[in-house]
Amino acid sequence: MPETAQEAPNLRELPVSQTPEVDFVRIRIAGDSGDGIQLTGTRLAESAARFGNDIATFPDFPADIRAPSGTVYGVSAYSLNIGETEVLTFGDESDALVALNPAALKKYMGELKKGGLLIFDSGSFSARALEKAGYESDPREDGTLSHFRLLPIDITELTTSALKESGVSAKDAKRCKNMWTLGLIHWLFEREIDALESWLTEKFANKPEIAEANLLALRAGHLYGEIAELPADISQYHIAPAPLRAGEYRTINGNEAMAYGLYAGATLADLEAFYGSYPITPASPLLHTFAKLKELGALSFQAEDEIAAIGSAIGASYAGHLGITGSSGPGIALKTEALGLAVATELPLVVVNVQRGGPSTGLPTKTEQSDLFQSVFGRNGDTPIPVIAASHPGDCFEVAVEAVKIATKHMTPIFVLSDGYIANAAAPWRLPDLGEGDFAPFPVTKATDPNDFQPFKHDPETLARPWAVPGTPGLMHRIGGLEREEGRGNISYDGDNHQRMTEIRAAKLQAIAKDLPPQTVESGAPSGKLALVGWGSSWGPIRVATRRAVLQGKSVSHIHLRHIWPLPPNLKELLAGFEEIVVPEMNNGQLATLLRAELGRPIRSVSCVKGRPFLVREITEIINNVVGG
Amino acid sequence: MTKLTVKDFASDLDVRWCPGCGDYAVLKALQKTLADGGSTLEDTLVVSGIGCSSRLPYYMASYGFHSIHGRAPTLATGAKLSNPDLDVWVVTGDGDGLSIGGNHLLHVLRRNVDLQVVLFNNQIYGLTKGQFSPTSRQGTKSPSSPTGSIETGLNPCVFALGAGGQFVARCIDTQAKVLQPVLEAAKAFKGTGFVEVLQNCVIYNDGIFDGLKDKKTGPDHTLHVEHGQPMVFGVNKDKGLRVAKGGFGLEVVRLEGGITQEDLLVHDETNIHLAQALAALGENEGEPVVIGVLYRHEKQEFVEGARHGLPEAPLSRAEKLKRLGATLRKAETWQVS
Ligand SMILES: Cc1ncc(C[n+]2csc(CCOP(=O)(O)OP(=O)(O)O)c2C)c(N)n1
Ligand code: SF4
Numbered sequence: 001m002p003e004t005a006q007e008a009p010n011l012r013e014l015p016v017s018q019t020p021e022v023d024f025v026r027i028r029i030a031g032d033s034g035d036g037i038q039l040t041g042t043r044l045a046e047s048a049a050r051f052g053n054d055i056a057t058f059p060d061f062p063a064d065i066r067a068p069s070g071t072v073y074g075v076s077a078y079s080l081n082i083g084e085t086e087v088l089t090f091g092d093e094s095d096a097l098v099a100l101n102p103a104a105l106k107k108y109m110g111e112l113k114k115g116g117l118l119i120f121d122s123g124s125f126s127a128r129a130l131e132k133a134g135y136e137s138d139p140r141e142d143g144t145l146s147h148f149r150l151l152p153i154d155i156t157e158l159t160t161s162a163l164k165e166s167g168v169s170a171k172d173a174k175r176c177k178n179m180w181t182l183g184l185i186h187w188l189f190e191r192e193i194d195a196l197e198s199w200l201t202e203k204f205a206n207k208p209e210i211a212e213a214n215l216l217a218l219r220a221g222h223l224y225g226e227i228a229e230l231p232a233d234i235s236q237y238h239i240a241p242a243p244l245r246a247g248e249y250r251t252i253n254g255n256e257a258m259a260y261g262l263y264a265g266a267t268l269a270d271l272e273a274f275y276g277s278y279p280i281t282p283a284s285p286l287l288h289t290f291a292k293l294k295e296l297g298a299l300s301f302q303a304e305d306e307i308a309a310i311g312s313a314i315g316a317s318y319a320g321h322l323g324i325t326g327s328s329g330p331g332i333a334l335k336t337e338a339l340g341l342a343v344a345t346e347l348p349l350v351v352v353n354v355q356r357g358g359p360s361t362g363l364p365t366k367t368e369q370s371d372l373f374q375s376v377f378g379r380n381g382d383t384p385i386p387v388i389a390a391s392h393p394g395d396c397f398e399v400a401v402e403a404v405k406i407a408t409k410h411m412t413p414i415f416v417l418s419d420g421y422i423a424n425a426a427a428p429w430r431l432p433d434l435g436e437g438d439f440a441p442f443p444v445t446k447a448t449d450p451n452d453f454q455p456f457k458h459d460p461e462t463l464a465r466p467w468a469v470p471g472t473p474g475l476m477h478r479i480g481g482l483e484r485e486e487g488r489g490n491i492s493y494d495g496d497n498h499q500r501m502t503e504i505r506a507a508k509l510q511a512i513a514k515d516l517p518p519q520t521v522e523s524g525a526p527s528g529k530l531a532l533v534g535w536g537s538s539w540g541p542i543r544v545a546t547r548r549a550v551l552q553g554k555s556v557s558h559i560h561l562r563h564i565w566p567l568p569p570n571l572k573e574l575l576a577g578f579e580e581i582v583v584p585e586m587n588n589g590q591l592a593t594l595l596r597a598e599l600g601r602p603i604r605s606v607s608c609v610k611g612r613p614f615l616v617r618e619i620t621e622i623i624n625n626v627v628g629g
Numbered sequence: 630m631t632k633l634t635v636k637d638f639a640s641d642l643d644v645r646w647c648p649g650c651g652d653y654a655v656l657k658a659l660q661k662t663l664a665d666g667g668s669t670l671e672d673t674l675v676v677s678g679i680g681c682s683s684r685l686p687y688y689m690a691s692y693g694f695h696s697i698h699g700r701a702p703t704l705a706t707g708a709k710l711s712n713p714d715l716d717v718w719v720v721t722g723d724g725d726g727l728s729i730g731g732n733h734l735l736h737v738l739r740r741n742v743d744l745q746v747v748l749f750n751n752q753i754y755g756l757t758k759g760q761f762s763p764t765s766r767q768g769t770k771s772p773s774s775p776t777g778s779i780e781t782g783l784n785p786c787v788f789a790l791g792a793g794g795q796f797v798a799r800c801i802d803t804q805a806k807v808l809q810p811v812l813e814a815a816k817a818f819k820g821t822g823f824v825e826v827l828q829n830c831v832i833y834n835d836g837i838f839d840g841l842k843d844k845k846t847g848p849d850h851t852l853h854v855e856h857g858q859p860m861v862f863g864v865n866k867d868k869g870l871r872v873a874k875g876g877f878g879l880e881v882v883r884l885e886g887g888i889t890q891e892d893l894l895v896h897d898e899t900n901i902h903l904a905q906a907l908a909a910l911g912e913n914e915g916e917p918v919v920i921g922v923l924y925r926h927e928k929q930e931f932v933e934g935a936r937h938g939l940p941e942a943p944l945s946r947a948e949k950l951k952r953l954g955a956t957l958r959k960a961e962t963w964q965v966s
């Protein structure tokens with residue numbers, strides 16, 4: 001099978017599977033927001049990754065901080081795909097669902113496949129709880145669950161009785177339900193719990209009785225699987241380790257990887273990092289991660305609003321740091337005017353947009369990739385800004401490093417697009433070799449020579465202007481948003497100068513384009529019937545669906561764009577090798593529109609704005625429609 | 630190195646304010662303050678927003694950043710956080726600093742960032758041709774308020790004190806004798822030095838401060854406070870401020886009929902209640918407008934606090950990458966072979 005995948009340091013060329021439950025299992029744990037579901041899911045992801053499986057996760061939680069307990073909108077869930085093959089998505093439907101209350105059952109039952117395993121806490125199915133979940137009759141008795149394999153367990157009761165002797169209060173005992181469940185799931189996947197035990201002991205080092213209670217619950221759940229007499233149709237899942245590339249691994253989510261990558265980028269440029277931001281879902285963890293990098297020399301600043309955040313970052317860049325700011329759509333909108341200032345003053349600046357559903361406040365906790373137009377076009381004046389996008393959690397690190405490189409090499413602000421899905425999803429990540437291997441340094445040279453110093457004289461290759469930092473003797477100059485005279489940089493209202501400066505700003509993007517690696521095909525042949533062109537986090541489902549289709553001999557290829565603006569110069573030529581182009585994206589056709597304008601040929605758009613990534617099945621349908629099922 | 634002169638601080642650009650604009654005098658006072666204080670061009674950074682007054686950085690030979698409307702404090706904060714050795718000045722107007730940028734001015738004061746804010750208060754939007762501003766007096770006739778503005782004007786010093794400003798002063802554009810030492814004191818202050826300058830706009834709001842500036846009668850309407858000095862004012866030094874008898878607040882009294890200097894208040898820059906009362910004076914008939922340093926009080930400065938915990942000396946690239954590697958490994962890691 002000819003594969004022409006892009007060779008990124010962390011990209012794993014794992015086999016792709018067609019057979020769920022043999023090569024991978026998609027399990028979803030759901031319960032009340034207060035049940036500790038996210039923690040349980042994260043731990044399960046950790047241990048699956050540590051076991052050597054490939055994983056993809058999808059944490060899904062309500063926007064309310066403390067949604068009323070027992071209600072459907074208060075349900076929190078964590079979906080996990082555990083595989084011995086490549087799994088880049090959390091799955092279209094789940095093979096197993098663990099529901100810790102009736103509301104969780106109600107919300108996610110529809111996505112459990114026919115014949116799937118349904119484990120539920122029967123102890124939570126009181127009349128009151130059923131009513132809160134909106135059930136008119138008990139789904140256990142009215143046939144609703146007839147096409148699932150059922151495993152009802154009174155988890156509440158089993159947890160409390162396991163902790164009877166421990167001396168913790170009944171309330172604290174109930175809180176350990178999630179650990180009991182985690183123990184059981186570990187049994188289900190034939191996994192040991194030693195690593196979890198040491199994690200619990202460490203986590204609750206200061207509260208030994210809580211540690212003990214959690215340990216008891218965990219062991220009881222694990223043991224239950226061993227000794228309880230389970231129905232004959234319930235068997236364990238046997239998923240072997242995936243043949244991952246050798247190296248040292250950890251799990252990482254996109255926000256963490258982005259913050260670490262930006263710090264790494266600044267470091268490789270020999271700059272100090274400055275992160276100015278204002279809290280917003282789902283970008284806040286970037287600020288939290290930066291705050292913890294202070295010992296490493298990174299400055300972070302929680303500003304009074306997003307305008308102040310970008311203002312402080314521009315000020316920091318002017319003073320010689322690498323200014324970085326991050327937000328999500330509504331916050332990015334507030335930064336618009338200052339972005340123009342960064343373009344006008346030609347200062348390096350990295351702007352991260354962790355996209356969420358819009359317009360306006362939209363769907364704050366749900367993912368979308370609908371800020372592409374905002375990034376490429378959303379400013380007054382002719383104000384070009386390069387835009388690059390990350391495709392999966394680990395990719396955020398590399399994209400961040402590349403963004404710093406472009407920003408400093410060309411003296412320009414740059415947009416880095418992530419989204420709510422990549423930001424929160426955890427994936428195994430092979431740690432980069434920071435010592436020498438994976439990333440070459442790209443140290444920045446600041447201006448120091450007063451001889452013929454001209455703040456707005458541009459390098460003929462990169463179109464960067466000199467970066468002259470306050471504090472440098474002899475290089476004093478004034479910059480600002482009023483048009484600057486080419487070269488000396490004084491205020492200039494001259495029309496011809498403005499024409500030239502506008503052209504220089506546009507040419508800067510061409511200089512960036514010239515530097516881009518040629519666009520390649522992600523999977524599939526370099527030419528053929530159908531090209532699926534994607535960007536951002538739709539990478540996962542498009543890749544999986546394409547690889548499966550290719551295995552079935554279909555003429556389809558996946559082209560994934562990291563560089564959104566400017567587009568790779570060879571894209572047009574590459575796409576000329578395909579009869580049809582379809583762009584699946586989590587917006588109403590923004591990349592498709594951009595490509596139509598840039599490439600001048602018909603392009604079909606497939607949109608999904610349902611607050612979740614594409615399902616593999618949805619992409620497969622596109623493929624089948626074009627090349628035949 | 631020889632000390633720089635006022636001229637050295639002037640850039641080679643022609644100053645393009647209207648002839649007679651109060652901004653000239655403030656520019657000159659700032660340049661003189663820096664020259665007299667032994668400042669260097671390379672370590673001085675002037676950041677401004679948008680407005681006539683905000684053109685000031687172009688006329689300075691130091692580093693300068695003419696940013697966007699109202700946002701100068703944010704850029705200044707980022708620059709100062711990144712390089713605390715810079716002497717940072719924010720130049721703003723009544724519209725720039727109190728209308729569009731009110732939020733940022735509030736927060737820079739609250740944080741007490743070590744920089745100076747010079748607010749040119751001409752009680753009008755100069756650059757956009759004379760609309761009323763947030764500090765315009767009620768009833769101000771302007772293109773956007775042909776029958777007189779309805780809003781109450783904001784008092785910048787009252788605002789600054791309310792925002793938690795730790796150094797708050799008021800001056801008049803043409804009174805260099807007060808302005809210059811106040812600018813010097815603001816620069817020396819470790820924290821945000823806020824200086825409101827009453828500035829005449831000859832084109833759109835001419836003469837609104839004439840009553841205060843008049844060589845002959847001005848002293849009857851202004852009180853120049855100095856720490857430790859009794860609050861005497863008036864052409865004949867025959868008026869003063871004392872605590873209102875049987876009430877709460879300040880009252881103006883004549884030094885006659887048995888009232889002597891002993892009865893008057895003595896200025897205490899560290900007293901916030903006094904500062905608030907002084908800042909508010911001048912609204913009512915007979916009250917003087919108070920100029921000079923109204924309030925000065927040392928408190929935790931922001932940049933120092935915010936930088937606390939950074940490595941003592943900048944780390945090398947290798948050291949940073951090593952520490953990043955260690956940070957990445959704070960999570961559980963495992964080997965795949
Ligand atoms: C975002 C934005 N809105 C509006 C303007 C137009 N504008 C420029 S200066 C100004 C008011 C300036 O008033 P002030 O700060 O008092 O300065 P002055 O000209 O009086 O010195 C306005 C509204 C602008 N430049 N930017
Ligand atoms: S319009 Fe007024 S404030 Fe502006 S330069 Fe002229 S006199 Fe000065």
Ligand SMILES: [Mg+2]
Binds near residue numbers: 750753755
């Ligand atoms: Mg004004």
